[in-house]
Amino acid sequence: MAAASMIRSVFKKELFSGKVAIVTGGATGLGRAITEELSSLGCKVVIASRRLENLEKAAQEINEAIPISLRPRVFPYQCNIRNEEQVKSLMKYTIDTHGALDYLVNNGGGQFASPAISAKGWLAVVETNLTGTFYCCKHAYNEWMAGHGGAIVNIIADMYKGFPNMAHTGAARAGVQNLMMSLALEWADCGIRINCVSPGIIYSETAAKNYGGRHVFDEGLHIIPAKRLGIPEEVSGAVCFLLSPAASYITGTTIKVDGGQSFYRSPFTIPEHNSFPPPLEDPELNSKL
Ligand SMILES: CCCCCCCCCCC/C=C/C(=O)SCCNC(=O)CCNC(=O)[C@H](O)C(C)(C)COP(=O)(O)OP(=O)(O)OC[C@H]1O[C@@H](n2cnc3c(N)ncnc32)[C@H](O)[C@@H]1OP(=O)(O)O
């Protein structure tokens, strides 16, 4: 990861000066890049996830790269987004300590690859990605945004052609996208904008480790029109845009940051088979096809 002083952002230096954000999963991968860019643009960022040690280390590293007079800008807070009480405490801490909650980035989450998953695995993934996002939106709204407005960005995934081998996360992310559209309408009268960013295959050490190494990500290259993997900073730019005044008329939408992957080929191959039922009108048709 780049030091904050080296962060290359297309946005003006003090774009988010005086603003306060929460980024879940902000210590690693995409969340870290988002935290680095937001903080480099003047935002105070509370980073929240389960592993406090990771959070503290990331906050220290990012803060060290910020001029001393402007430190600290990044604050660690331990929170499992599957636990509603912990999410409520995260919102209260942020508002009590920093006086506002302008932005929420629901980035924390993940899944594992598995064709036939256990009910426990299904629940773990749905609770993390869908219910966790719901808790964060709900308590950001209740504790601050209902009365002051704000902007929310949810990180989802490329599930537009289904998500075979990761059906749990496909269902959860589609749920987040639909939740986002409902909330965009329900909360418009409070001045809250809510959108999604949908990454394709984005390489980071932590993400790749979760799947057994970089080679697993590289196996996806043939389904990406851009013919390369994405990097976390390419997702961060889209998030910063959606949070910024440049997106003041944008709500209820999804920006895909995927090199064209979502409307190209599926990575999933259907085995050769003859198992489909014949057409109703002509039971003989299958043999003619
Ligand atoms: C041919 C082309 C191929 C291209 C392929 C490209 C591949 C790239 C894919 C790109 C798209 C998406 C990328 C990303 O999202 S990268 C982000 C990766 N980071 C993470 O996922 C981190 C967060 N993940 C987690 O924390 C976990 O996965 C989880 C969400 C499940 C939460 O885990 P938690 O610790 O809370 O849960 P438990 O350990 O208690 O597990 C509960 C049950 O879940 C089942 N489980 C969990 N892990 C696995 C696994 N690795 N394999 C199978 N089953 C799993 C299991 O039932 C657990 O219960 P038990 O432990 O009792 O069995």
Ligand SMILES: NC(=O)C1=CN([C@@H]2O[C@H](COP(=O)(O)OP(=O)(O)OC[C@H]3O[C@@H](n4cnc5c(N)ncnc54)[C@H](OP(=O)(O)O)[C@@H]3O)[C@@H](O)[C@H]2O)C=CC1
């Ligand atoms: N990289 C990619 O190609 C893609 C990533 N995504 C999504 O983007 C997001 C970031 O992923 P990425 O940066 O790549 O991978 P990482 O594994 O680096 O990030 C996942 C982050 O989520 C946090 N997290 C996981 N579960 C919880 C929880 N229950 N409560 C709070 N925080 C949690 C983790 O922290 P901790 O373990 O400390 O809790 C970690 O910081 C995820 O939602 C991921 O699924 C979507 C599409 C593609």
